[in-house]
Amino acid sequence: MQPELEPSRATQEEWLRAAGRFALDHLAALETASAAGAVGEAGNRIAAEVSVPIPELPVEGGLQRALQILGRAAEASLNTPGPGYLAYVPGGGLYAAALADLLSNCLNRYTGLAAAAPALVRLECDVLAWLAQAVGYDAAARGLFTSGGSLANFSAVVTARHAHLGDDGDFRAALAYTSTQAHHSVRKSVRLAGIPPQNVRAIPVDADFRIDGAALAAAVRADRARGAHPFLVVASAGTTNTGAIDPLREVAELCAMERLWFHVDAAYGGAFMLCDTGRRRLAGIERADSITLDPHKGLFLPYGTGCLLVRDGERLRRAHAAAADYLQDFDAVNRAGEPPSPAEYGPELSRGYRGLRVWLPLMLHGARAFREMLAEKLALAERLHAGLQALVAAGAPLEIVAPPQLTVVPFRARRRPGEMLTAWNARSTALLQAINAHQRVYLSSTTLPVSDGLAFTLRACVLSFRTQARHVDACVEDVERALAAIQQSCPFRAGS
Secondary structure (H helix, E strand, O other): OOOOOOOOHHHHHHHHHHHHHHHHHHHHOOOOOOOOOOOHHHHHHHHHHHOOOOOOOOOOOHHHHHHHHHHHHHHOOOOOOOOOEOOOOOOOOOHHHHHHHHHHHHHOOOOOOHHHOHHHHHHHHHHHHHHHHHOOOOOOOEEEEEOOHHHHHHHHHHHHHHHHHOOOOOHHHEEEEEEOOOOHHHHHHHHHOOOOHHHEEEEOEOOOOOEOHHHHHHHHHHHHHOOOEEEEEEEEEOOOOOOOEOOHHHHHHHHHHHOOEEEEEEOOOHHHHHOHHHHHHOOOHHHOOEEEEOHHHHOOOOOOOEEEEEOOHHHHHHHHOOOOHHHHHHHHOOOOOOOOOHHHOOOOOOOOOOOHHHHHHHHHHOHHHHHHHHHHHHHHHHHHHHHHHHHHHOOOOEEEOOOOOOOEEEEEEOOOOOOOHHHHHHHHHHHHHHHHHOOOOEOEEEEEEEOOEEEEEEEEEOOOOOOOHHHHHHHHHHHHHHHHHHHHHOOOOOOO
């Protein structure tokens, strides 16, 4: 008798065809779909609509009914794989990576310890070695794939803490430094690593939103003079807010002089090391002790694909390795020539086979396709910046906050003379809403410091492999239309 959880080959093939049609129809519709989905109140209504009790027996209608529910549920979400999605930091989600997930889930091999699947782990290690070489590391480097940049940053902080303080140092005196523009996961990682969150020093930034090297050096020396224990500096290679790249060479020099662990959070920007333009902009990153990358950003892979690289791989292993009696069977086999075990270099023992979703796209497309695509995204960001500059030159009431250092272009409504911050922010908010209302592109926002507070700032981030010149041009057109609309709806009154 066929087990109830093991469908027949005919049923499996039928499900595969139905799921394949669903997936391909979804991808085919991305070009014309709204750049934003139904979120907020509308999305919550759909969420209530699709919520059904878990059945005791198979759902009536089988997979077709389940796909119908899934398709409706997907409408209540931001259209993150679409070409007009310029919010946050897009990735896109390569089809080849989806195939890799299907294959890895069907194989379902355990890859936490290399002894259990040495050849599969070797494929993953080959990709990590390729990435390590791309950022300028040598054969002593090691790395691991994580669920994202947050976990990679956490493992980097743990490694730095272990290297400087061991397991029993006085964490109360340990100090970490980063910029006021750093990703929030840095402070969270320090806290999870057992170091008081107030021990993270937020260093001010310059006019380009890069960490102020002189202020950083002064803070480190002042803290050391009063008896504290500085141990870590986290620089950014592409901040989320503006895409700013900290002065990596300057920070590397300071860390070498002061014997500090130098970590670079390059979750967004690190993949640009694969192309010549990006490599020039990220010069100095090769001097970092550790680097966070997010392949689900710069390599266009599905969410849940992060990466940590450490220049001295042995330090990463010492911070994470552990043993257990129930794993002794693996020691009974000949392990000569075995690749590094992911479980010895990170916090997870059980894990998904993440490496395949990086390896298979590289096999099917080749590395050059990724290099060319990343170079194109840098060029498209320049195109967007130039388009906005042309609007300003033509008299549009727009302010470009900073030129793109990578592929983020921050801008906002131009402040009127004497305008209060609240009124200015309201106009920039209205500008964002008017742009997104056209549903051709979807932008997000942040706040950036100005003399009297925090200014609401729009940000467009060009990174999806599906985004092309026509989508960037549509964004500029929609900015122009939105500016005209809010000029009519928000007339200036003295003192407002």
